[in-house]
Amino acid sequence: MTAPTPTGTRKRRLRDRLPVRLRQHWKPVGALAVGLAVMVAFLGDVRISPYVTSASRVEADTITDDIPGTIGLYDTSTAHTIQLAYQQTDFDKMMKEFKEDGTKDWIKADLLIDGVYLNDVGIRLKGNSTLMSLRGNKGMPGGGNMPPGAPQGEGAGRQAQDGRTGGAGGGDAEAGAPGGGAGPGGAGGRAGGPGGMVQYDLSAEKPEELPWLVKIDEYVEGRAYQGEREISLRPGANGQVPLNEALSLSLTDTSGQKAERYAFTSVEVNDRPAVTRLMVENPDTDYADGTDDDGNAVLYKARAGGDFSYQGDDPSEYESAFKQLNKKGSQDLEPVMKLIKWVENASDEEFARDLDQYVDVESLAAYVATQNLLLNFDDMAGPGKNYLLRYDLDTKKFTVQGWDYNLTFSGDATAGPNDSTGMGGAMPGDGEGGDAQQPSGAPEGLPEGMPEGFPEGMPQGGPGGGDGEGQEGGPGGRMADHPLKTKFLESDAFDEVYLAAYKKLYQQFYASGTAAKEVKAIAGQARAAGAGSKELDTAVTQLTKTVTDRAEALAKDKAVTG
Numbered sequence: 001m002t003a004p005t006p007t008g009t010r011k012r013r014l015r016d017r018l019p020v021r022l023r024q025h026w027k028p029v030g031a032l033a034v035g036l037a038v039m040v041a042f043l044g045d046v047r048i049s050p051y052v053t054s055a056s057r058v059e060a061d062t063i064t065d066d067i068p069g070t071i072g073l074y075d076t077s078t079a080h081t082i083q084l085a086y087q088q089t090d091f092d093k094m095m096k097e098f099k100e101d102g103t104k105d106w107i108k109a110d111l112l113i114d115g116v117y118l119n120d121v122g123i124r125l126k127g128n129s130t131l132m133s134l135r136g137n138k139g140m141p142g143g144g145n146m147p148p149g150a151p152q153g154e155g156a157g158r159q160a161q162d163g164r165t166g167g168a169g170g171g172d173a174e175a176g177a178p179g180g181g182a183g184p185g186g187a188g189g190r191a192g193g194p195g196g197m198v199q200y201d202l203s204a205e206k207p208e209e210l211p212w213l214v215k216i217d218e219y220v221e222g223r224a225y226q227g228e229r230e231i232s233l234r235p236g237a238n239g240q241v242p243l244n245e246a247l248s249l250s251l252t253d254t255s256g257q258k259a260e261r262y263a264f265t266s267v268e269v270n271d272r273p274a275v276t277r278l279m280v281e282n283p284d285t286d287y288a289d290g291t292d293d294d295g296n297a298v299l300y301k302a303r304a305g306g307d308f309s310y311q312g313d314d315p316s317e318y319e320s321a322f323k324q325l326n327k328k329g330s331q332d333l334e335p336v337m338k339l340i341k342w343v344e345n346a347s348d349e350e351f352a353r354d355l356d357q358y359v360d361v362e363s364l365a366a367y368v369a370t371q372n373l374l375l376n377f378d379d380m381a382g383p384g385k386n387y388l389l390r391y392d393l394d395t396k397k398f399t400v401q402g403w404d405y406n407l408t409f410s411g412d413a414t415a416g417p418n419d420s421t422g423m424g425g426a427m428p429g430d431g432e433g434g435d436a437q438q439p440s441g442a443p444e445g446l447p448e449g450m451p452e453g454f455p456e457g458m459p460q461g462g463p464g465g466g467d468g469e470g471q472e473g474g475p476g477g478r479m480a481d482h483p484l485k486t487k488f489l490e491s492d493a494f495d496e497v498y499l500a501a502y503k504k505l506y507q508q509f510y511a512s513g514t515a516a517k518e519v520k521a522i523a524g525q526a527r528a529a530g531a532g533s534k535e536l537d538t539a540v541t542q543l544t545k546t547v548t549d550r551a552e553a554l555a556k557d558k559a560v561t562g
Contacts, residue, residue: 122218
């Protein structure tokens with residue numbers, strides 16, 4: 001017998017439809033909902049910034065496969081060899097994208113380094129203004145035109161031999177700027193730019209001469225070669241190999257300051273003719289962790305497109321100005337943010353009194369003195385902003401470190417400790433006022449604003465500077481100014497510590513004869529790697545003359561020797 005069908009069913013109440021657990025704990029759930037509603041109502045338009053407070057020393061990205069090799073990667077006593085092989089279609093696509101929009105993408109390549117084979121490494125173009133000739137731009141680094149009166153093309157080098165260019169560095173120049181100035185020894189391209197800036201004649205038809213960044217673990221996670229995951233092949237090949245950069249790295253290292261390791265190597269790409277290149281340790285996570293003994297420091301690299309100006313209390317706002325190289329899972333950019341805010345807001349009196357609470361003053365003095373002694377056109381106040389900030393998690397203080405020295409030994413070799421050696425704005429002794437300063441040895445007619453076509457992302461108004469309308473020392477200040485460096489040099493409170501560092505480094509670099517000896521040693525290393533040529537001999541002669549002129553000029557400066 002079939003059961004009768006009910007004629008009506010009672011409708012279930014809303015509470016009966018909820019899960020039993022939720023019905024039993026409805027009070028805390030309700031309180032949470034009310035709390036969220038209140039937060040949305042009152043804090044809906046407020047930015048919540050994540051601050052990392054952990055002081056963990058563990059880096060998440062670890063090396064799991066370290067290839068030992070047979071020769072020390074940066075052993076300067078032996079010649080090195082590098083061979084790269086990649087698919088031509090990958091290279092063509094990469095070059096096409098770079099020419100169209102400046103994108104520098106990775107492609108796969110096989111690497112044979114000192115006889116050790118590594119498959120599937122990553123390679124990409126490296127640099128900013130150096131690469132602009134690949135995009136069809138000539139003249140000024142960054143693709144702009146040279147100012148009226150400045151030398152153009154290959155003739156620039158010939159004019160420089162006669163000493164008539166007023167400091168166009170590079171090329172086959174021997175004399176350089178009047179008064180002992182010279183372009184970067186061995187770093188020259190086809191034409192020298194103002195104050196030693198170099199335009200390289202790069203071509204996709206000669207990939208062996210392109211500046212490359214080689215990444216060992218780009219496609220094979222956890223792999224390294226002798227503890228290194230990145231190798232930088234610097235601009236300049238054969239007779240144009242950057243001897244000046246190698247010299248600067250060597251001298252910096254002998255002074256006890258942190259410097260990248262380097263070595264000369266022959267480079268062959270896809271069976272093209274081999275050329276001599278300078279390979280340099282690239283500042284990366286492993287480099288950052290090696291900046292001290294206990295590894296309890298964070299290293300930040302300044303970006304060419306950023307500036308040293310306060311952007312608010314959100315650390316993420318500074319990612320366009322600085323790249324954090326290590327401890328990304330436990331630290332952030334907050335220390336840099338606080339340093340910038342303090343430097344920007346501190347009065348002269350407060351800066352002199354409290355600088356040592358934020359920065360290791362003696363190390364800053366050594367850094368600034370080193371850049372002057374090496375005639376570095378492009379230090380922390382230069383167009384490329386080539387410097388690193390190291391933050392010690394124990395002392396809570398910063399030190400400044402240099403990197404990228406391919407524009408050293410350019411400009412006026414007679415520059416003293418209180419003279420500008422590049423586009424770093426006026427130093428004490430440069431005159432009064434906030435007018436833009438021409439770089440030492442620059443040709444007459446150099447525009448005060450940003451040259452047309454300078455690297456994308458760089459501030460307007462002047463390389464490294466602002467838009468030409470701001471206050472001195474900040475965005476819109478003098479050409480390529482840096483507030484920390486400028487305030488330090490302009491404060492009488494730090495004259496003694498700066499001159500003490502300068503005198504000590506002068507003795508180590510020049511009075512001891514170390515720089516002159518290192519030029520000979522470095523030239524021998526380059527020749528051993530295959531760079532022997534008349535062009536290299538000319539570059540060695542030029543660099544030797546610059547070093548000699550620098551040593552003689554400083555020996556006559558009572559502020560240095562007195």
